[in-house]
Amino acid sequence: MAKPDQNQVLRQLPIAVGILAGLLLMANRLLTPALTDSQARSDALGVILSALLILTGLLWQRVQPKPPDAVQLVGEEGFELAPDLPDPIKTELAWASHLLLTNTVTRSVVVWYDGRVLLRRGILGPQAEVKPGAIVQRVLKTQNPVYLVALKLYPGRVEFDYLPENTQGVICQPLGSRGVMILAANAPRSYTQQDETWIAGLADKLDNTLQEMLSLTSES
Incomplete structure (x- = not known):
């Protein structure tokens, strides 16, 4: 049986948060009838932060790679x-x-x-x-x-x-x-x-x- 990777959720959390934030920003942009200059700047900043979160998550995948899967050896x-x-x-x-x-x-x-x-x-x-x-x-x-x-x-x-x-x-x-x-x-x-x-x-x-x-x- 493979040993569960206890850090897997932590490594994937920045990616999930970045994607979710990006989707919420896109939905907010589509549902807003008229954009102000301040909102446009806020949206741009939010997109940058979401991209940084996703990038951080991808880097964590490389810096903290998933440990090799262990098995239960057959035998007594x-x-x-x-x-x-x-x-x-x-x-x-x-x-x-x-x-x-x-x-x-x-x-x-x-x-x-x-x-x-x-x-x-x-x-x-x-x-x-x-x-x-x-x-x-x-x-x-x-x-x-x-x-x-x-x-x-x-x-x-x-x-x-x-x-x-x-x-x-x-x-x-x-x-x-x-x-x-x-x-x-x-x-x-x-x-x-x-x-x-x-x-x-x-x-x-x-x-x-x-x-x-x-x-x-x-x-x-």
């Missing part, structure tokens, strides 16, 4: 962790995913690391298994994030069958060269540059924890 809400993970890693994954789901437009989080899924949280997709496709493979190879601002426009969207089917936007954030954090949003073009920077910092911290803890586990 859940929280899945790989059962054999050490408790500190489970805590770190739970903390990081909670921050993402509560502080960004992210509605689904998948963490894939060392060839397996460590976490799925939020609205879960139909597939639990992650098979890295061309986009995720490129992220792993280059260690640079990829932001698909409107997923439906990309042919490569078919590789994200482990996300809700109506996912609107996706960020693939590398966790070093060994993993990737995949975030699904319910609205296109909804992540800001500040969001992307913050997500990158969170991913670096998570990757550092995973490397340290999994190395200790393998040594023991």
Whole structure:
């Protein structure tokens, strides 16, 4: 379901008032049998003010654009962790995913690391298994994030069958060269540059924890 735009009425109010004022001025002019000089000047001023109101409304439409429509992602809400993970890693994954789901437009989080899924949280997709496709493979190879601002426009969207089917936007954030954090949003073009920077910092911290803890586990 699309989220209503609470500012839509305010953005359209100057346009509506300008049009209404212009129509009233025209009606008054047509119904007046004899115009005086003062009335003609008043009508001219009213037309100018009405035009300014309409122009202001049009400018507001550009300066304050309508936010992208959000949808209700298809799927059940859940929280899945790989059962054999050490408790500190489970805590770190739970903390990081909670921050993402509560502080960004992210509605689904998948963490894939060392060839397996460590976490799925939020609205879960139909597939639990992650098979890295061309986009995720490129992220792993280059260690640079990829932001698909409107997923439906990309042919490569078919590789994200482990996300809700109506996912609107996706960020693939590398966790070093060994993993990737995949975030699904319910609205296109909804992540800001500040969001992307913050997500990158969170991913670096998570990757550092995973490397340290999994190395200790393998040594023991």
